[in-house]
Amino acid sequence: xxxxxxxxxxxxxxxxxxxxxxxxxxxxxxxxxxxxxxxxxxxxxxxxxxxxxxxxxxxxxxxxxxxxxxxxxxxxxxxxxxxxxxxxxxxxxxxxxxxxxxxxxxxxxxxxxxxxxxxxxxxxxxxxxxxxxxxxxxxxxxxxxxxxxxxxxxxxxxxxxxxxxxxxxxxxxxxxxxxxxxxxxxxxxxxxxxxxxxxxxxxxxxxxxxxxxxxxxxxxxxxxxxxxxxxxxxxxxxxxxxxxxxxxxxxxxxxxxxxxxxxxxxxxxxxxxxxxxxxxxxxxxxxxxxxxxxxxxxxxxxxxxxxxxxxxxxxxxxxxx
Numbered sequence: 490x491x492x493x494x495x496x497x498x499x500x501x502x503x504x505x506x507x508x509x510x511x512x513x514x515x516x517x518x519x520x521x522x523x524x525x526x527x528x529x530x531x532x533x534x535x536x537x538x539x540x541x542x543x544x545x546x547x548x549x550x551x552x553x554x555x556x557x558x559x560x561x562x563x564x565x566x567x568x569x570x571x572x573x574x575x576x577x578x579x580x581x582x583x584x585x586x587x588x589x590x591x592x593x594x595x596x597x598x599x600x601x602x603x604x605x606x607x608x609x610x611x612x613x614x615x616x617x618x619x620x621x622x623x624x625x626x627x628x629x630x631x632x633x634x635x636x637x638x639x640x641x642x643x644x645x646x647x648x649x650x651x652x653x654x655x656x657x658x659x660x661x662x663x664x665x666x667x668x669x670x671x672x673x674x675x676x677x678x679x680x681x682x683x684x685x686x687x688x689x690x691x692x693x694x695x696x697x698x699x700x701x702x703x704x705x706x707x708x709x710x711x712x713x714x715x716x717x718x719x720x721x722x723x724x725x726x727x728x729x730x731x732x733x734x735x736x737x738x739x740x741x742x743x744x745x746x747x748x749x750x751x752x753x754x755x756x757x758x759x760x761x762x763x764x765x766x767x768x769x770x771x772x773x774x775x776x777x778x779x780x781x782x783x784x785x786x787x788x789x790x791x792x793x794x795x796x797x798x799x800x801x802x803x804x805x806x807x808x809x810x
Contacts, residue, residue: 490531490800493538497530500548501555516580516592517599520559523575528801530555532659533666535797536680539790542670546607550615550669553603554662557619560596561626561658563589568634569717597623615668622661629654636720644725648689651722655695656688676788683784683798690777691805696721697770700758712754718743722773723766724757730764778806 506518530551537547565571566579567589573579581589604612604619632650636642663684667677699714700723714721724743728736742757761767781802785795 490535490797490804493531493534493797494527496534496544497527497551497555500530500551501527504552512584512588513592513595516563516584516588517556517596519583520563520574520580520592520596521556523577525575526804527555528805529558529658529662531801532684532798533662535801536663536666536672537670538797539680539788539794540667540670540672540676542666546609547666547669549603549606550665553600553619554658554665556596556603557600557623558658560593560600561630563593563596565630567593568630569713571713609669611668611671615665618661618664618668622657625653625657629657633719637718639720642720642725644722644729647720647722647725651689651692652685655692656685659688659691660684673789676790679784679787683781683788686777686781686784687802687805690774690781693722693770693774693777694805696723697767697774700761701767712751712758715743715754715757716746716750718746723761723770726769727761727764727766730766730769731760735760735763774806778802 501521506521507514533547533551533554534544537543562574563580566574567581567586571579572582577583579589580592600619604616609615629650629652632646633654636646636650660681661684663680664677667680672680696714699711699721702711714724720743724739728739731739739757739760742753745753785798785802788795
């Protein structure tokens with residue numbers, strides 16, 4: 490996995506993102522240079538290599554999938570009013586809101602252009618996968634915003650939303666890499682489901698880290714979901730297991746924006762502690778990882794070819810809490 494990450498970083502280091510007008514492209518370059526694990530292009534390369542593909546064939550697709558992912562982050566940060574991304578000011582805070590919108594729009598177009606660079610006999614399938622993935626990610630974001638004001642959201646509703654908002658992009662990156670390598674359809678299906686369950690686990694862990702992580706290692710302000718009244722997996726599980734008094738307090742806290750946000754976070758976390766929510770979420774994460782493992786095991790290639798994806802699973806599971 491480290492070898493693939495090195496390859497991805499070398500690809501991005503060699504790519505030029507700043508053009509004229511600089512005010513449009515500088516935020517794009519800033520976003521793409523902030524680092525991160527570059528999970529999606531690594532997954533694309535890993536899937537391609539698993540089935541004997543060539544780096545030259547997928548180099549531009551790897552850039553395209555990461556540019557698209559970062560486009561969603563630009564707009565998500567603006568919609569969520571997030572001040573930090575990977576420990577640095579978000580684009581709308583460093584520049585302004587209009588810049589975040591326009592630079593993000595440009596990144597969406599650039600992602601498409603990267604996919605069109607390299608001819609391939611399955612390019613139509615690849616672009617269909619990318620397009621469907623992009624649509625579903627936007628659907629997931631809309632559901633996420635809807636849930637902020639919805640009176641009733643279930644755990645199943647939430648799992649559907651994060652499948653769209655987070656998991657399908659991981660699964661899509663894997664499928665695209667496999668398509669470039671002409672992998673068998675059954676193996677592509679297992680690989681896609683591997684990505685879905687890995688993505689669900691990843692998002693549940695993200696929810697957990699938002700509540701309990703350290704800002705310095707997590708790269709975002711902790712407790713932001715609580716401050717934003719987001720109905721995360723933690724909140725919905727708490728509602729499901731709370732007694733009437735705890736339910737009333739949670740609903741009250743998540744329908745208000747008190748001046749003392751830190752107090753609000755502390756009160757919510759106290760209820761989570763009383764209900765053992767952290768352990769429940771950790772158990773759900775483990776369940777999703779086991780399902781992902783089953784689909785990876787079912788892929789009909791030599792086990793050594795799965796090593797990068799197994800290493801990636803370990804890396805994601807060991808994120809700082």
